[in-house]
Amino acid sequence: MKFSNHLIILSTIFLGFWLDNFLNPLTIKLFVELNFGFLIFTYWVFALPEKLQSSAALFYGLVIDLFFSHALGFNMLFFVATSYVIHLYVFRFRIFSYFQLAVFFSGSSTFYLACKYLLLSPYNYSYILLISSFFINAILWVGIYLIMRAFRRSIFSNL
């Protein structure tokens, strides 16, 4: 894959994390943490498994860590680990329904959130937040999936 394509993918993930930064101060009061950035990343790995390998996940994680995280390595670790799981079962996922996909990807994003709170902010760990975020992110995933698929087909017609 061309470097410019990597930049486009990275910029969508970057936009997702920026949206998280912008919206979460508002939604956190309702015990909801949106996870656009992580869901967009998982969409790309799910959509282009043969193009996005471990090195891409590591690089994307590094950039996101530098700009958005309070600990270098956190997003790198989760991006690589999630990328591995998605690669392992990508063809099974292709025959899943939207509902099943939403449950899996929202579950992964909730696991990401739980680990983020446990490692970086244990005082604020909250089960209510995780449960409500799971449902909201499951709904978000469907939207992200449809929007990103339309975007991918219009931008990457050859991929």
Place this chain on the structure above:
Amino acid sequence: MARSTPTYTPIRNYAIGILLSAILLFSDIAYGTFTPVRGFVNASALYTQMISSGALENISNTFYSFKKNRNLLNENKELKEQILQIRTKDFIERKNRDEKKKIINFQKELISSLSNNYIDIYKIASMDLRNYFCCSTHRIFLQNTKNASIEKNVPVFAGNSYIGQTKNTYIDFIEVILFSDASHVLPIKSNSFYCDARGKGKPLLISCTLDQTNQDLPNQIGDLIYTSGLGGIFFKDIEIGFISGVNAVSNNEIEVLITLKANPLNETFYAVLSKEADEV
């Protein structure tokens, strides 16, 4: 039929990636190895943001100035009339000004007699609202336009109380750690106890743990909390908040919740002492 799907997944590369990122994460969390790198990136991003917003502002100002020229002639006439009115008011204001000068001189003398520190005022550049509302890290960045050299761990004042202390400087920005940051510890006192209060990682909240047997704390909710000066950074006897709650932690221990007085969300300008303060 195949029992499992074919994959593209060589585990070696992923294992190396996971190991590498786990090492980086551990070293950053445990030892803060990459804090300067992250600080530099944050400061650079802020700098870029300010430059771009400045450029946009210049462009909009140019367009605005074209429109403004039309109104200037009309305003000029009005202003001439106003000047005549102002001249008459000026006489009265001169008298007031003389009195104000006396008051300002008195304040300056008072400040210099309290300490030999220089007080600089800085405007806020950025505040990480996401972390402020949800997480343990509560930091703000101040805009150091004067390029003043600011030492670490210098008290920062806003509104009518202390709000935190300087943590680091990156390019033209000063990073300030707020009292509510979970890693910040502040020696405090009330009328009945001394303790080291740690940030709760929640807006405006700090807490300290005390021995339950010696205290009649539930009756002290609402009592004022002051800096004790024992840390050697903050002046003592400065009011920083009040006791807002008391929770039992164990049979012998009790957690005292303190709500801070100064809210960083309401403040635009922050005062920093250029020289490290001595205890008073």
